[in-house]
Amino acid sequence: MSEEKLSELISPEAVINFETGAIKASTLDSIINLLPFEMGFCDANDIFRWYSNNPDRVHGRRKEAIDRHVLELHPKVAHHVKKLLNDFHSGARDD
Structure with a gap:
């Protein structure tokens, strides 16, 4: 399986809506990858x-x-x- 980047799966500018607010896919990906666990x-x-x-x-x-x-x-x-x-x-x- 090739190493896919977020931009190949979903637009980094796509907005994901949650009950508590909205966030760009690229921002959420960055946050998750910075978590120390x-x-x-x-x-x-x-x-x-x-x-x-x-x-x-x-x-x-x-x-x-x-x-x-x-x-x-x-x-x-x-x-x-x-x-x-x-x-x-x-x-x-x-x-």
């Missing part, structure tokens, strides 16, 4: 959809991981990940 997102079906692109990552990420089930991405610790997912889905955990 890593973020990732799995949807309600436990499909890995997105990760922040911090250049000083502690945990490696590959674009090939996007759109895969999170259990496929962590086979060695799948039992721990499955428990974590169950806790999230049941509401026992929300962090």
Whole structure:
């Protein structure tokens, strides 16, 4: 998969509207990439959809991981990940 830039995916000038205000896509991308921590997102079906692109990552990420089930991405610790997912889905955990 090629290294795509934000401008190849969405216009950097596109405005994203939130309940709390609006922000340009390029500004939001810059803010996320400056945060001193890593973020990732799995949807309600436990499909890995997105990760922040911090250049000083502690945990490696590959674009090939996007759109895969999170259990496929962590086979060695799948039992721990499955428990974590169950806790999230049941509401026992929300962090």
